[in-house]
Amino acid sequence: MRSVRARAAIGATLVVAVALVAAGLAVLSVLRTNLIDQADLQAEVAAREVAGQLALDTAYADLDLDDEEDHPVQVTDEEGRVVFVSKGLRAISGTGSTGVSPVPSASAGATPSPGDDDDDDDDGGGSGRPERGEVSSDDPDFSDGTATVDGKQADYRFAAVEATTPAGLTLTVHAGAPLAAEQEAVNTVRGAMLTGLPLLLAVVAGVTWLVTRRALRPVEGIRREMAAITASEDLARRVPEPGSRDEIAALARTTNETLTVLEASVERQRRFVADASHELRSPIASLRTQLEVAEAHPELLDLPGAVADTVRLQVLAADLLLLARLDAGEKPGAARLEAGALVREEVSQRTGDRIPVTVEVAEDAAYEVNGSRGQLARVIGNLLDNAQRHAEDRVTVEVAADGSGVRVEVRDDGAGVPEDERERIFERFVRLDDARSRDDGGAGLGLAIARDVAARHGGTLTVHRAPEGGAAFRLWLPRAA
Incomplete structure (x- = not known):
């Protein structure tokens, strides 16, 4: 896959796909949690309603159950035996007991079941039982299960609430709330996501492809022009510049x-x-x-x-x-040199000069620089050669401190350099005096070499007017650390 457009489109599509899948799972999770919470609330309300009737000593046959198909009810005693189920309940799971056939309570022999009248009450003797029981205030237990009501099986959310009858019998009421609405809502949302996700990803991929193609169109123009320049070797051509600022x-x-x-x-x-x-x-x-x-x-x-x-x-060679x-980028050496000593040594070796060279260096000062001894000596020699060619009677070399560096200045009393030519003389093979012979004027490389060497040592080489009236070449080099 070498195309930037293809990689950008696939990358953007994958990122959007991951984000949408994560967001979809989060939405489904939140939706499912909210719907289950609603089912829990419905189941709890139904269970507490039945438990409240049992606590008021209502007979099983007289229990008022609302919408028995949507809220199936199962009541068990302390021993887990089923004592009551709602009408039409044929099967149940998830409540701890799968029984749907009520059996007599284990306590029924000793304590009358809810709703039974005691003859002693009519005689005024009284049984000593409380007139009403109580419903547990603890949070109910919830569970998932199934129930078959009137031949239709469905998933339910069951709530378990305990109730104590006036006779002291503890019963557990399991009431269910259907999960069909939750399942339908979740399935609808999931289906919509599965249908819309591929379409959305296709749109993202297409838009990314088109946008990337449009954005990279100038790059293709640059590539074609560079290929044409390479083929023609015409370096005067230029690539097109788009008007944007990107x-x-x-x-x-x-x-x-x-x-x-x-x-x-x-x-x-x-x-x-x-x-x-x-x-x-x-x-x-x-x-x-x-x-x-x-x-x-x-x-x-x-x-x-x-x-x-x-x-x-x-x-010349x-x-x-x-x-x-x-x-070629040759780096200068890093030797530690004393500029004054280097100048004295270079001047002492020039025995054939037509004009004696005067050296002005403070005896008690140290002007240390870093660099290549051979290259820096070459610079000083080239500057002295240039001064000897143009001087009338005097050539002077001065070494002094200059800010954070060392200044080596070579002056002569010749005609000097015209101000408008002071940069051109540092070009290669440039000689201002075209009338002089080549033997006297050299090849025009000395000053170019001197400036290149100075620049590679972190310094500068400039030309000014000397106090003597001639040219003053100033070589500035940074001091050694």
Whole structure:
């Protein structure tokens, strides 16, 4: 099941089905409980009515029973023998005794049954019996059972109430209330639920399918456009953005932003490859020409020029390799470095500079940073190379604290960088002075490498106007923890 629409429809249907089944069972349970409570009340009323008549010494034959078919009655004595049943009762269960044929009470020989007249009363002697008995005030016992009245068997709810006759005889009255209404109501509700549940689930599934289909229609448009972009390799195309403000619109916007970044990255890579090929072609062609001339005319070999071209080719290859590693996401090291010592060490190794470099670092201060010694030394070296190319008489390197970090500033007294070009010079293969020779100007990768390395160390590299009038390149790095 790979379709999101199908999974959403089935999931919603299952959730609704579980909720409806649980709600239906709860409704049936409550309905059944209420109906049984009503049946209990009817059975209790009927039982207490008969018990009250027995407590008033009413004879069995004179008991006034209302609706004997709906409320069958069975009376048992203390020994559980049936002493009275309502008219038409042919079978009964659930009352503790299944008898429906009255028998004489075990106490009848010693105590007259309810309704019997004592001759001594007429003579005025009196029997000493109370004029009335009593009905138990305790809650009756309820039970489920069946009864056959006039040949019709049905389910009943029986209530058992005790009554004491004036003669002291304890009788138990079982009176029933029919459960036919409860069963019919429960069956009706259950049938309605069983009929309506599939229809309702079908409606839920259909509506969910349609709503999901409508909601996912923009996703299908995005998918088709992405497939077309993949097939055509045209990164200038964009996926359609729906006018809504939901997650799908956000997905479309994010996809287009990703395509924009990807297009820029691919274009940057293309320019990089083209520029790198162009830069590599010059020293390679020059070196090949010199070697071919030397092969034909050894006396014309320009050995210093060949060495210079080889060195230039080596430096360019190293720059390209470092840029490739940076683009691949190479993380800098986490060594603890002292920025002042790193600057002094880098300056001390530059013996061929045409202008001496002045280092300004406080002797008693420690400017510690975390990072790669090789990469940070490369940044300082590139900034010094750039200053040496443009300086007139002075190059200065200053190391100082700057907020929560360390600032390394390289200044020269050259022409400086025009304000509108201060960001472009950090692009790869960019050289502002197109008139100067390639040998003097380099390949235009030094500043790009320096900014990339600074950013990967959590710092920044910017250019400003120096007090001397030239350019001031400020490398800011966070202090070591």
